[in-house]
Amino acid sequence: xxxxxxxxxxxxxxxxxxxxxxxxxxxxxxxxxxxxxxxxxxxxxxxxxxxxxxxxxxxxxxxxxxxxxxxxxxxxxxxxxxxxxxxxxxxxxxxxxxxxxxxxxxxxxxxxxxxxxxxxxxxxxxxxxxxxxxxxxxxxxxxxxxxxxxxxxxxxxxxxxxxxxxx
Numbered sequence: 001x002x003x004x005x006x007x008x009x010x011x012x013x014x015x016x017x018x019x020x021x022x023x024x025x026x027x028x029x030x031x032x033x034x035x036x037x038x039x040x041x042x043x044x045x046x047x048x049x050x051x052x053x054x055x056x057x058x059x060x061x062x063x064x065x066x067x068x069x070x071x072x073x074x075x076x077x078x079x080x081x082x083x084x085x086x087x088x089x090x091x092x093x094x095x096x097x098x099x100x101x102x103x104x105x106x107x108x109x110x111x112x113x114x115x116x117x118x119x120x121x122x123x124x125x126x127x128x129x130x131x132x133x134x135x136x137x138x139x140x141x142x143x144x145x146x147x148x149x150x151x152x153x154x155x156x157x158x159x160x161x162x163x164x165x166x167x
Contacts, residue, residue, distance in 0.1 A: 002111040009114075009132060010106050016136045017059070017102065021143045022095050025052060027158060028150040029088045036153050038085045046080060048149055051142050052091045053079040056098050059135055066120040066131050067113075068105035 028048060029037060040047045046054070057074045065072040114129045126134070147158060 006109060006111040006114060009129070010109060013106060013132050013136055014103065017139055018099050021055075021139045022099055024143050024158070024160060025055075025095060025146055026092055027160070028146050029092055031150060031154060031156070031158075032088070034085050034088060036150075037088055037091070038083075039149075039153065046145075048146050049086060049091065050080050050082055051146055052095070053082055053086075055139055055142055056094050058138060059098055059102060062120055062131050062135050063102050063105055066118050066126065067109065067128050072122075 029052070032048065036048075038047045038049045040050070054076075057076060057079045060070075061072055061074040061076075064070045065074075109128060115127045117125045117127055118131070120126050120131065147160075150156075151158060
């Protein structure tokens, strides 16, 4: 039963991060120009480009380092300070690379490791379970921002649920 729960949690994490989250970010990136990707309404707001960099950094830090015990090389401030436009193909490639790396770590999680505490960001002591919940929640939050910014700039329906009967 413990193994079934772990596998279900891992598969749901993958679905939310990759099938929904990364897929939606790429849909938005592909609809926007480079200028639109890096547009920000003011200095206290983030561009889609900055949010994409931030999500890659956050997931790497929390899952690859926190759970996968890889070296934490994140420089969080740079994710938000980036002003020079990075090409959308590079951002998309970074998202695909992130997915590959995270899948490898997720596939190695054992039921006995879910409640084991780990240090994240040199501050937080979190279990693998809480890390996964945090990452899915945090990722979804920023995907919503990316979607809103895209809709606001283009005045379009992004078609996330196209062809699905949600009634």
